[in-house]
Amino acid sequence: MKKIKIKNNIVLNDFNVSVNPYLTYAQIQHIVNEVCKFDSWAERQQNIDLLLLHYVTDITDEEINEYGHELLLQSGLIDAVKKNVSNLKQIYKAIDYTQSTQRMFQQVLKEMPKYINSIKEVGLNGIKRKE
Secondary structure, eight states, X not given: OOOOOOOXXXXXXXXXXXXXXXXXXXXXXHHHXXXXXXXXXXXXXXXXXXXXXXXXXXXXXXXXXHXXXXXXXXXXXXXXXXXXXXTTHHHHHHHHHHTOHHHHHHHHHHHHHHHHHHHHHHHHHXXXXXX
């Protein structure tokens, strides 16, 4: 097997910005956690865009705040960055998984034993009071 190397960053010459072509799972998870705090599509998309710039580019947070999302989007920078992130789709898959009905039921089932014991205690206390 050949020696495995991390892919080199891609330079977007039009913007003088360096892009790391991969997000780590931890970075994806952080983006998902933050995105799930919002309800509207626009807020969620803006959050993805800005966190993506934070994680995969050499643009500072101060520069991101200075330019603002609208300018970064309308300039084409955000789309150019997205085109160069190989595992961008993982963010959307992770959001779908995190908010899926199947996962919700799994979470409820994990918590169910705690509530069953509480319900049993309440039921037993109610029976004792009637006597």
